[in-house]
Amino acid sequence: EAAVTQSPRNKVTVTGGNVTLSCRQTNSHNYMYWYRQDTGHGLRLIHYSYGAGNLQIGDVPDGYKATRTTQEDFFLLLELASPSQTSLYFCASSQSQNTLYFGAGTRLSVL
Amino acid sequence: QQKVQQSPESLIVPEGGMASLNCTSSDRNVDYFWWYRQHSGKSPKMLMSIFSNGEKEEGRFTVHLNKASLHTSLHIRDSQPSDSALYLCAASDSNNRIFFGDGTQLVVKP
Numbered sequence: 732e733a734a735v736t737q738s739p740r741n742k743v744t745v746t747g748g749n750v751t752l753s754c755r756q757t758n759s760h761n762y763m764y765w766y767r768q769d770t771g772h773g774l775r776l777i778h779y780s781y782g783a784g785n786l787q788i789g790d791v792p793d794g795y796k797a798t799r800t801t802q803e804d805f806f807l808l809l810e811l812a813s814p815s816q817t818s819l820y821f822c823a824s825s826q827s828q829n830t831l832y833f834g835a836g837t838r839l840s841v842l
Numbered sequence: 843q844q845k846v847q848q849s850p851e852s853l854i855v856p857e858g859g860m861a862s863l864n865c866t867s868s869d870r871n872v873d874y875f876w877w878y879r880q881h882s883g884k885s886p887k888m889l890m891s892i893f894s895n896g897e898k899e900e901g902r903f904t905v906h907l908n909k910a911s912l913h914t915s916l917h918i919r920d921s922q923p924s925d926s927a928l929y930l931c932a933a934s935d936s937n938n939r940i941f942f943g944d945g946t947q948l949v950v951k952p
Contacts, residue, residue, distance in 0.1 A: 762938055773942040774930065775942070776939065779939065787937070821885060828934060831878075
């Protein structure tokens with residue numbers, strides 16, 4: 732099964748803080764995605780990428796930057812974290828128009 | 843506006859019963875649909891996919907797709923307590939943007 736690893740698993744920061752969430756996939760998938768999931772809700776697309784150096788805007792990009800440094804690695808950056816960004820973040824990878832494989836998630840709290 | 847709408851929000855069925863979940867997209871650019879299942883505290887896992895009009899069956903699970911109305915449904919027969927989970931409908935467009943609905947919380951009561 733496809734392997735997607737997220738780190739850290741939990742993170743606590745303060746308002747205005749700087750946070751980087753990491754994601755690595757070892758399946759040679761072209762596409763990688765960042766989603767957030769708030770309690771009782773589905774997943775909302777933040778950013779996605781179809782290859783190293785590429786970045787596409789999702790539905791809720793405000794306050795987030797992302798960078799795809801290699802085919803394996805996709806990072807999500809919060810440069811001035813706000814309490815509204817407290818959420819569960821999932822990274823996923825896939826081949827084009829195919830099944831998404833998710834990481835275990837990162838729980839972020841912004842105090 | 844959310845591009846994928848799911849109903850009902852929550853559903854309780856008795857063990858052995860039939861669960862029926864619905865999903866519609868408001869985006870005419872959508873072309874593929876998936877159903878994912880997320881158990882509490884876990885990440886979502888793909889349950890079934892459907893890309894063409896019609897019906898697809900895998901064990902106790904059946905999905906239907908009507909591409910003209912962009913509506914898909916998932917039916918679970920002989921529901922088991924282990925089927926209790928959040929069921930998420932996902933759709934993708936030609937740019938490989940993959941959108942999710944808010945999900946249906948299914949509870950199967952023994």
